[in-house]
Amino acid sequence: MKKVNLLMMLMAGMMLALSGNAVYADTPKSLMDTHGHAAIVSGKLTMFRAQIQGLELGPETDRLDAETLVTLDSEPGKVFGISHHEEVAATESIVDTLREAYINKIPVTIQYGIAPGKNNLKIIWVQLGEAK
Numbered sequence: 001m002k003k004v005n006l007l008m009m010l011m012a013g014m015m016l017a018l019s020g021n022a023v024y025a026d027t028p029k030s031l032m033d034t035h036g037h038a039a040i041v042s043g044k045l046t047m048f049r050a051q052i053q054g055l056e057l058g059p060e061t062d063r064l065d066a067e068t069l070v071t072l073d074s075e076p077g078k079v080f081g082i083s084h085h086e087e088v089a090a091t092e093s094i095v096d097t098l099r100e101a102y103i104n105k106i107p108v109t110i111q112y113g114i115a116p117g118k119n120n121l122k123i124i125w126v127q128l129g130e131a132k
Helices: 002-019 089-104
Strands: 038-043 045-050 068-072 079-082 108-113 120-128
Touching (some): 079 089, 089 120
Parallel strands (some): 079 120
Antiparallel strands (some): 038 108, 068 079, 108 120
8 A cells, every 4th residue: 555655646746747847738938929729910900890799700611700800911811800798808908909000000910819711710919010
C-alpha cells in the first residue's frame, strides 16, 4: 500500500512540474498573437452597418448573427460582425472603436474566429491601427 501511495505521489509531482510550463492552445503569447481558432486582418473600413437584433446576414451555411457589421478594403467579400445580445462593456468598446475608425478613416486590426469556407465572420477583438 505504501508503494502505491508513493508511486501516486511521484506521478502527481511529475504532472504538476510538467504542467507548470504548459501553454494552453487558446492562450496567446502576446496581445498581437492569435490563438488556434482565430486570425488577424488589418485595413480600412469600407462599410459600417448597425442593424436590429435577429436580422441575420448570409445564406444558411454562412449565417452571421450580429448587430454591427463591417467590411475591410483588404478583405473584399468578407463581412465581420459583433453581436450585442448581452450588454457587455467590451462589446460597446468594440463598436465605438469601429465607428470611430469608419468616420475618421483610420485603419483597424480585427481578430476574428476562423471558420473555413465562410465569409461572414465573428469579431473577437479590434484595435485602432494596423498590426505590426
